[in-house]
Amino acid sequence: DAGITQSPRHKVTETGTPVTLRCHQTENHRYMYWYRQDPGHGLRLIHYSYGVKDTDKGEVSDGYSVSRSKTEDFLLTLESATSSQTSVYFCAISETDGGTAGELFFGEGSRLTVL
């Protein structure tokens, strides 16, 4: 068990407000990822990190920023939330550090609703 916790698990917010989702892991894995999942689109990578202060964009990064100041925490921030960012957000880690990015372990998800 990779020991991933996401918070908050559920959030309702209003358009234009900032939102931060937190992903915390307990096992010092190097790679961490943020995905969003929407009907008809599947899972799409937002941002990922390959170490402290090392992050890169995924396929749907517009409107999102991330930070990783400690190995165990990976934060996803929506600076000004929009209704199109209503989604379920999953954090994931790769348990094979330095190996394939496909063997992922996912957190329980954070459901965000932007009104």
Add this chain to the structure above:
Amino acid sequence: QKEVEQNSGPLSVPEGAIASLNCTYSDRGSQSFFWYRQYSGKSPELIMFIYSNGDKEDGRFTAQLNKASQYVSLLIRDSQPSDSATYLCAGEGGATNKLIFGTGTLLAVQP
């Protein structure tokens, strides 16, 4: 746009039958493929991966890869109602070296 395509289903099979889940991909550079299972309201969990042409078996599950046809499949033998879930196919490698997910196929195993 590099894509992984799956039929959304639902695919309905009777208990004890073989369920066949299929996936095609567009990026010939993709090297590895992964099958994740996702129960309703839960997070995806990895069940198998394959990176060589041919078959790979793990218990009741068999993953098949045909790189010439750009086709990946997952067979579930002796399907059980507990196998009812959405199955996500994902490909890694190619131009972006990122994991690209399909939209998933909903499998319903009827008792």
